[in-house]
Amino acid sequence: MSYPVPLDQVEIEHLVKKSRFIGVAQKVTSREEALAVVSSLRARFPDARHYCWAYLIGDPSAAASAAANDDGEPSGTAGKPILNVLQHKGIGDVMVVVVRYFGGIKLGAGGLVRAYSHTAELAMSGLKTHTQVRHEQYRVCLDFAHEQIFRHWLFEHQGELIDVDYGNQVSLHVGIPSAHSDAWVRWCEQHQYDTHQLSDGIAS
Template sequence: MTSSLITVHRSFFAEDEIKKSRFIAMIAPCETERQALNALRQLAAQHPQAHHLAFAWRIRESGGFIQERCHDAGEPSGTAGRPILAPLEGENLINVVCTVIRYFGGTKLGTGGLTRAYGGTAKQVISLAEKHPWVEMVDLQLELAYPQLQFLEYQLAQCQGQIIDQAFAETVNVTMRLPASAVSAIKAQFSR
């Protein structure tokens, strides 16, 4: 199943107007619930006059469990959050938060109309987003001799990994983030 998981690497926006209500959708990457909540806070601060800020997220936790959450933001139950979550599930998107902001235009849409508006706007932003295969990334710490550091940097570049911290003493203590599939090869090459 993990090979078919998809994610996004940056935020995308879409907008629609339905019966004078303005719907603004955003999809953004997030690896943790905290990151998702921060994205929601920033969006709420950018749209303080919005009437509703409905959202859904899917986040893969360690161990492979996918946490899903959705919120109707004051709309009738099941008319906003769930219609946003459904296309995320359908596209097998993970580590993303999708939000639809509504500025009420004065005309009530009814439960069916709300469901179509929130779901349709979410689908619109998902279709615009550049989607990428999801790769499980892990952090790894190694102790290296100084001459090994340049070769490690080269190996990490080959597997889309990166050094996130390093401490220099008699040896170099390196913390890196790399695809889980590359860990055993890196350990085999650089273990002391």
């Protein structure tokens, strides 16, 4: 499975009735990374009133993890609207944080939803993406005479050579695009290679 993920970070700013909204969109691949982003923005903008956020990790059509936080704004007026924008963009491994400086004029629940949604939309609209392909990781052992043939097959099928060890045989740690996993199994059986799956991984 492949899907677009952020290639860079976008930071935008706009004003709503004297409140300053700063939107930051970027790639994250875990909750720990997401919370670290929030912490870094708290340090950059220490006098802001709110640091509201949402993230979506994994395939956007079936996210492995998603979360949102209102950070003191009325429930459902900040984090959820940000997450709603993310869910309609079809981009995976993405986070948006909206930093708010209160301008002294209350926006009301509807105004807050519109302001946070619009800030998230502006940040996401400026985000560049690239396609990320899921790889399944394997360890395969083969004779030295087969190494070049193997490397050629790997190249032809957009595989990734992660690591190689030389002993009595060549031991290779590889990433195979999920789209080619069936062909990989058949090819290894045909050549009687000793192989086993390690885990699923992600590679660009």
